[in-house]
Amino acid sequence: MYLYNSIYLCSCKNKTESSVAIPAALRGTKLTLPDLYFCSRCLVLRCNDCCIIETVAKYCVNCMTDYSDSPGTTRCIKNCFECVKCSSPLAITALDVGKGKQFTFNCGYCDYSYETEVITEPIPLLKHLRAKADPRFSRLCEKYSHRDSTTLTAQMEQKLQQMSLSANTENKKQFHLNRLGSNPQSLLPPLPTGKHLVAKRSYSCPGCNTKLLDPVADPRLMKYLTKELALDILPLLVAKVGPEELELEGDTQCYLSVINALPSNAKITISTVEKIPSTFNKTETELSVSLPVTSFAVSSRREKMGILESLPTQFLTDATAESRAEKLTRSVTKGGRYSANYEANGLEKGANWATVPFSYSATEDLDCDILPWLPFYVTIETRMPASMNRALTSSGNGLKLGFWALVPVEK
């Protein structure tokens, strides 16, 4: 994926709020900018882990039946079945046998299959399968079906699964909850299960209860009533390794670009720690980073910007005519649109982005094919768009915030 590969640390994982020490949580998180929300009241990043989650709707994506009004139901009760071994969809075929029908379920992925008895009455398949199951199992299913699946612990889930495996044991009297599956020879194939339902969820800020993401309930629509997305506010960070000829005495030359998402200019500062342990940089060795330019301005994003115009120069290739043309435009030194955009310190200013050079060096030998991830602490000082500013603080439209990001150095 282009551009959105850097990991951003949500406010809930940055307890110390330190700008001088790398927060340990930066190692454990995988969230990129599109995964995060930004609360415009609290002026902080939010993620799925810290938000208040509510189920707005649930439905079967296979038959589009809306189950929002069936509390506790977690699987489709129509003819949508999934494999008990690998969760893949099951194909159902019917065979006429005398006056009845016999149904066969086949997994499209693994070797699982299940054959019903000859069914003579027109009853829903699921009902038939449930009747086949041990009545005690059915009662348990019933009991658990009144709970939300999210409240089922992994252990309970496992138990349920084991029970469905042993639901058909021939000697039902020996059905003991604590001795499940102890006699595998007596097992018939496990019964197919209904397809898992899909939920549509809303996410609210834990600090102020504002909805940050709120989908419309109708399963057929993909609209959102509210979207407070981090990628609309926070700048995007991308790092590229420089051309090989720039490698000097073990220093690898790179470029860090900051792409502004806001329709207002922004003041950016960037810093990192002196020594970056291998646990963060994902190489085998400790790295030190030299960052000659640490504060600069980035212009606003305009409406209707060209795709390549908003792209840092290091991304441009020679593969397409469009990209070659853009490269040429930027290489013009006099009279060209970007002519004045290189500053003496190496900073390159683009339409809504700026690129600063930096380098890293390893304390031990590092294979030059291995590119590290580097943590940066970034602050942004800008104005919130008037339409978005709902901050409870009386700071007017001003927005000043800092965040940690772990940026992969890309080829």
Place this chain on the structure above:
Amino acid sequence: MAGIWSNLCSVKSNSIADAVFFLMSEWIETKGGTRISRLAIIDGASSITISDACTVSAGCKLVGRESAARGTKPVIALGKYVFLAANCTLDPSKSSGAAGDLGECTIGNYTTIGENSVVKLSFIGNRVRVGSNCHLGELCVINDCCIIEDGAVVPKRSVIAPFSRVRGVPGQDYVVEELSAAYRRVLELNSHLCKNLE
């Protein structure tokens, strides 16, 4: 290899006569901005519809139907800004049924398919990113705004909800997770960047 000159697929709103050919270039390019590599293999071109601004890279294999009658639905249909990376296969042939029996393979706008991925007869929505080395089984429906991670195997007949991320192999580590609304824009931009940079 099927001769691309003799059966260049029908490109929506552009006839073959409109195609602009660049000498010394790997690509055959249409006025609508669609690029087809000369090293792509396209069978049954008359049954394949490719919209504007698409890219069909080297080694891609599109299995159409040679004898499709005029006016019938295309066997393979690509929306605008579809990007097929090198060596991917779109093959809507049915495993059951007569040999050469074809279903449909429809791919929505701004969808990208990564290197070496195989797409069997299936429906893929708008703004979907299929990574490299993926396998999408027969009769799959991938709704809008989904990411199929590199190496993922989507089993036959799967229906993937909009805004989902799929990774892994069924029975091993197959997971479907929810994606945020932000991915609509991210995925559209990704397809533009593929077209402009690769």
